[in-house]
Amino acid sequence: MSVLELGTAARAQARARPHTRNRWRPGASWRRWISPLVLVVAWQVASAAGLLPARLLAAPSAIAETAVDLVRTGVLPTAVAVSLQRVLLGFAAGAIAGVGLALVAGLSRPGENAVDPIMQMLRALPFFGLIPLFILWFGIGEAPKVLLIALAVSFPLYLNTFAGIRGVDGRLAEVAKTLKLTRAQLIGHIVLPGALPQTLVGLRQSLGVAWLALIVAEQVNASAGLGYMINDAREFLRTDVIVVGLLVYSALGLLTDGIVRLLERRALSWRREFLAG
Amino acid sequence: MAARVPGGLTGELAGELADELNGGPSSEPSRGLSSEPGDRPSDRLSHRPAAAVRQLTRRFGDRTVLDRLDLEIAGGEFVALLGRSGSGKSTLLRALAGLDQEIDGSLTVAGSVAVAFQEPRLVPWKRVRANVALGLGGPDPLDRADTALAEVGLAERSGAWPLTLSGGEAQRASLARALVREPSLLLLDEPFSALDALTRITMHGLVLELWAAHRPAVLLVTHDVDEALLLADRVLVLDAGRVAHETVITTPRPRHRDHPDLIALRATLLAALGVSPEGTT
Numbered sequence: 001m002s003v004l005e006l007g008t009a010a011r012a013q014a015r016a017r018p019h020t021r022n023r024w025r026p027g028a029s030w031r032r033w034i035s036p037l038v039l040v041v042a043w044q045v046a047s048a049a050g051l052l053p054a055r056l057l058a059a060p061s062a063i064a065e066t067a068v069d070l071v072r073t074g075v076l077p078t079a080v081a082v083s084l085q086r087v088l089l090g091f092a093a094g095a096i097a098g099v100g101l102a103l104v105a106g107l108s109r110p111g112e113n114a115v116d117p118i119m120q121m122l123r124a125l126p127f128f129g130l131i132p133l134f135i136l137w138f139g140i141g142e143a144p145k146v147l148l149i150a151l152a153v154s155f156p157l158y159l160n161t162f163a164g165i166r167g168v169d170g171r172l173a174e175v176a177k178t179l180k181l182t183r184a185q186l187i188g189h190i191v192l193p194g195a196l197p198q199t200l201v202g203l204r205q206s207l208g209v210a211w212l213a214l215i216v217a218e219q220v221n222a223s224a225g226l227g228y229m230i231n232d233a234r235e236f237l238r239t240d241v242i243v244v245g246l247l248v249y250s251a252l253g254l255l256t257d258g259i260v261r262l263l264e265r266r267a268l269s270w271r272r273e274f275l276a277g
Numbered sequence: 278m279a280a281r282v283p284g285g286l287t288g289e290l291a292g293e294l295a296d297e298l299n300g301g302p303s304s305e306p307s308r309g310l311s312s313e314p315g316d317r318p319s320d321r322l323s324h325r326p327a328a329a330v331r332q333l334t335r336r337f338g339d340r341t342v343l344d345r346l347d348l349e350i351a352g353g354e355f356v357a358l359l360g361r362s363g364s365g366k367s368t369l370l371r372a373l374a375g376l377d378q379e380i381d382g383s384l385t386v387a388g389s390v391a392v393a394f395q396e397p398r399l400v401p402w403k404r405v406r407a408n409v410a411l412g413l414g415g416p417d418p419l420d421r422a423d424t425a426l427a428e429v430g431l432a433e434r435s436g437a438w439p440l441t442l443s444g445g446e447a448q449r450a451s452l453a454r455a456l457v458r459e460p461s462l463l464l465l466d467e468p469f470s471a472l473d474a475l476t477r478i479t480m481h482g483l484v485l486e487l488w489a490a491h492r493p494a495v496l497l498v499t500h501d502v503d504e505a506l507l508l509a510d511r512v513l514v515l516d517a518g519r520v521a522h523e524t525v526i527t528t529p530r531p532r533h534r535d536h537p538d539l540i541a542l543r544a545t546l547l548a549a550l551g552v553s554p555e556g557t558t
Contacts, residue, residue, distance in 0.1 A: 171398050178374055178392040179412035179454075189411060193402045270402045270438045 058240035066240040067247075075229065080248060082225040083214060086142065087252075090149025091210050097150065098157030098206070099199070105158075106165030106195070107187065119158055127151050128216050135220065145217035152213035153206040160202025164195030197271070200264050207256045215249060325387060327352045327462045327494030328373060333382035335368050335518075342368045344518035345382065352387075352461065353492040357505035360515035361550060366498045369515070370466050373496065388461030391493075395467040397451035399439035406435040409454045425457035426450070428490075429483060445476035449483070456487055463493040469504065481507055485530060502546050506539045507532050514549040522549035 040060050046052040047059030054062065070076035105115040127148065134144035168191050176186045218227020226245050233241035328350040335343040342365045350356050360366045371377040372384060374392045399408045409422035426435045429449040439447060448468055455463055465484075469477045485508060488495055499505055505512045506526065514522035524546065528538045547553065 171394070171396070172400060174376055175392075175394070175398045175400070176412070177376060178390070179458075181412040185412060189403070190400060193400075196402075270404075270440065 054239060055237045056239065058238075058243060063240045063243045063247075066238075067244045070229075070241070070244060076244070076248065079224065079226045079229045079245075080252070083218065083227070084252070086145050086217070086225065087149060087210050087214050090146040090213070091153050091207070093146065094150035094153025094206065094210070095157055095203075098154035098202075099161050101154070102158045102161030102165065102199075106162050107191070116162070119155070123155050123159070127213075131216070131220060140221040144220070145214070145222070148217045149210050149213040152209045156205035156209060157199070157202040160205070161195055161199045164198025164202075165191055167198065168194035197264075197268055200260065200267065203263075204257060204260045207260060208253065211249060211253045211256075325352055326350060326385075327354070327387055328496070329383075329385045330369075330373070331383040333369070333372060333380060333384060335365070335372065335377065335380050342518055343372070343380075346515075346519055348513070348520065350462065350494045350496060352494055355488060355495045355497070355508060355510045357497045357499055357509035357512045358515060359499060359502060359505055359512060359546065359550060362500070364515040365518045366500075366515050367466060370464050370496065370498050373462070374464050386462055389458060390462045390464060391455035391458045391460035392464045392466065393448070393451045393455045393468045395470060397439075397444075397447035397468075399442075399447055399450055399454075401439050403439070404435070405431065405437050405439060405442070405450050408439060408450060409457055411454070413457060421457055422453070425453040428456070428487065429453045443476075444472050445480065448472060448480060452484070452487065456491060456493075459491065460493050463488075463495045465495060465497040465499075467498055467500065470499070470501070477504075482531070484508065502543055502550070503534050505546070506542055507534060512542075512546060514546060516549075522546070 043052070043057075044060050047054070047057075047062075052059070058066070067076070101115050101119065104111040105119070106112070130151070131144070131148065134148060138144040138147060172190050172194065173186065176190050181189065215227060218225050219231065222228040222231065226248060230242050230245040233239075233245070326349045328348070330346060330348040333343050333346040333348075334341065342363075346365075346369065348369070358366050358369065368377065370392075372380050373386065374390060399405070400411065403411065405426065406419055406422045409425055410418040413421065415421070423432065423435055426432050426449075429452050431446060431449045431453065434442060434446055434450075439450070442450065451468070469480050472480060481504065484495075497505070497508060509526060512524045512526065513520050516522075522545075524542055526538075526542065528536055532539060
């Protein structure tokens, strides 16, 4: 028994360590804000001194003002709503396709033989290069934009989910056999949860690609959305509006990344304690 | 001989592993384990064998790992299987566990089989309780899992994640997972070899307790002569795929390793394993 107690004590010690590390972190993170702040101040000074003309890059203060205006007039919220809808639709379609195909390929050999070669070939296609074809096939409305996003999203999810399924520990499959699990139980209890960490990696990659695909898609004949707002601003040399648009893109990207992180922490809590220890 | 299976996942995942181990794809059993309802032996050893192996042969390519092996394990009997690495111990255990389908000969197991592996092989994303209850039929699987965990002295870790367990705790959980199924044959594949010496002593006591309480037939694969002497009713030494030596131990339990009977038996077993007690080959 004393051996077990010793083990527990060692683990408690190991768990205590990260906390002490956290204690000096806030100070360090405060120091990390200095250089970006200096950069913004320098930018503001350069703009005020006329070194940086507004038609090349607007001053930070002007950008902030414009942002407030765009929100107040409803231009920005409307644009964000339109862009967000494209991403959500495209992401949903791409995720269903990517994960669905990974399940087909991952769970059976015939499925793998049918699906994987095609996916590996399509993966090599530069999908932004498909835009001309997409315009010919689907016109210049919402369809080509959503489909481009869906296509971009499906590959990281497919590849990671497939690899995750195939990477499941064969020894656990043996355990499942000795425990007389049915095939459905094997998939539900062992294979899918085992593939989940890798799938979440794919999810983060695919969300990153989704925003990228949105930006590219919105450069093509958009009549609404963030990309339209930015293109419109370019016509009038409004660099302040362009920068606001770019900042919103990155904020949205960070937001979705944060959501996935949260999801990871929830779904992979069995790993978190281990890593913390 | 064995017929190929159409690719199912079980076959595949297990098959991939089998590929690694055997260098060939796995296939369906030429003859499966014939399961009969196992009535529990009321006396110490029942006359009906818990497992009977006849002329069991297993080849990996040109190499014959098990060579027309015969083995019978009585109900409730504790058998230890010794042998050098490569002698076929684990191959025999895997065959009895139903994990190896490319075997020739006959293999009959009465009732259910449970396995505890060398690495505890807990499913990391299921809490300890859910690991024990995994695939468990019947009413209240989680309650029964808790009872089993209490029995191995792990009640307070029932809600823990497996990765937070110590080696000894994980091995206890693995034992609980095997025993909660009330197997008539319990296969132990070097379950204590990765534990430290002190934990191993505790685990030996625990296994004897559990065996006394549940009376499954046990086949313990080990390379530790002392472990075999302390625990088993009968010790087999496997060599070149056959039972090369067999010793029945009648010394009452709990046994002490310095018991004169055991000292004599140790020398015999070490000789059978091709090692002299002084360690000079």
